[in-house]
């Protein structure tokens with residue numbers, strides 16, 4: 001299947017907050033209760049539709065532990081969107097957000113859209129961070145915010161798609177330079193820059209990233 | 214041995230691993246002394262770091278009781294010998310989470326060991342490692358709440374584990390608890406590096422192999438022996454874990470570059486294809502090499518691969534060839550797939566016949 005745009009995402013946040021589970025829920029629509037911890041990076045891809053156009057998401061899910069931070073940093077460059085995840089049942093993961101955000105801002109391109117995610121919303125009885133606190137943090141730092149559950153799939157779809165919508169809007173506004181791949185955005189194979197914003201035509205995909213995920 | 218693997222009978226595999234990783238000296242006559250020494254040393258570490266954290270002086274029961282009365286874990290005194298103890302708990306919290314995620318596809322690690330550490334399970338004045346983690350979580354949770362002036366009461370259910378890696382009642386220990394102790398002691402003894410995620414995946418297969426040794430006389434010492442062999446193995450691969458972006462000869466980046474050079478040597482078309490697609494080895498082979506392939510295959514296959522890796526005198530040259538073989542085995546798919554397809558293929562390696570992959574690697578090594 002062909003696409004009009006390709007957006008690259010990165011998922012960041014402390015170890016164990018559910019980054020890999022969120023990715024798996026989004027790409028495969030399933031939850032794996034005991035997921036291998038991530039060493040290095042994991043990759044996922046999926047096609048979504050925005051404003052009637054096919055948008056392909058390529059997602060890099062990174063390792064949360066401090067020891068892997070230098071590797072994680074090398075993935076910020078070239079990402080158009082970031083999901084910054086904490087665990088609503090573990091306050092320490094919320095307290096570390098500032099560090100994550102500093103890292104992200106320092107190593108990414110300045111237009112990167114960041115979505116703050118409070119994951120594990122199904123564990124209401126063990127909640128340790130109020131929704132309002134997440135909202136306040138997001139407001140203060142200019143992020144979009146959502147609470148999700150990788151287990152029940154609540155808001156997972158929305159988190160990934162709303163991020164893409166935001167990126168898409170920035171493209172329409174001309175904020176993103178879509179001809180610079182370092183911004184994490186690519187035009188589809190049959191989609192010349194002049195035709196950007198036009199109809200996404202069908203047809204065979206190019207050699208890279210063309211096929212369906 | 215590299216090609217055929219080590220037969221399991223009579224614990225021969227466990228024995229070979231101890232020899233190949235220099236835990237046992239080559240001369241059989243020296244074994245008893247070596248084993249005694251290393252097992253004793255390990256027991257001492259357990260006593261100092263787990264049973265009596267903080268290193269209280271004196272070993273008599275009376276002295277120990279005294280210590281816990283006046284300098285207990287909840288004491289806030291700055292000179293408390295429990296200070297280190299609390300610092301350790303960050304590391305411990307991480308290890309605890311990771312060992313509970315160990316090899317979920319087999320039930321081995323959740324089962325009780327026949328040989329629990331007596332000093333740990335029978336003592337009545339100290340906590341087990343996982344209990345320390347639990348208590349600290351409760352403490353920090355209540356502190357945070359007080360700090361924010363909120364009135365929520367601590368929910369007793371919040372630490373309840375959802376999965377089956379539950380702690381066993383007194384007198385018993387599950388295998389994952391043993392692994393937790395090994396990793397904790399390793400982290401304590403190597404403060405510069407401490408615990409890095411992935412070490413759990415390295416220690417797991419070693420412990421499994423030793424703790425399922427058919428010979429009970431070996432099995433009994435699985436914990437101490439695993440610690441020794443793991444420590445030796447880590448000394449060879451520790452740079453994969455520390456200087457992760459370092460280009461030194463022992464660093465992972467150097468290894469990854471070497472891998473692509475070898476691939477180019479064996480199969481230039483495939484190597485160029487991956488390069489053009491920007492499928493860098495950092496994306497998939499980083500994990501392959503750092504974890505010695507332990508996340509790519511089932512446990513029996515991993516153990517079989519490790520026979521060959523440990524038998525490799527120029528350690529880890531063979532690992533490079535196994536990784537090349539893995540790519541070449543799926544070359545048809547890689548040559549036709551797009552970036553996303555190939556990326557997923559390499560990150561979720563298909564369950565191919567492991568003997569074929571190893572035979573291929575053996576053949577590549579000779580080229």
Ligand SMILES: Nc1nc2c(ncn2[C@@H]2O[C@H](COP(=O)(O)OP(=O)(O)OP(=O)(O)O)[C@@H](O)[C@H]2O)c(=O)[nH]1
Pocket residue numbers: 013014015016017018019020021022032033034035036037038039062063064065119120121122123148149150151152
């Ligand atoms: N109840 C519940 N559990 C979740 C949810 N998301 C993840 N988990 C659990 O949290 C644990 C960690 O999830 P992972 O996805 O592996 O965490 P991660 O952020 O990728 O961790 P690292 O790879 O170590 O950085 C797993 O055991 C999951 O079962 C959720 O929404 N609800």
Ligand SMILES: [Mg+2]
Pocket residue numbers: 019020021036037038061062063
């Ligand atoms: Mg993960």
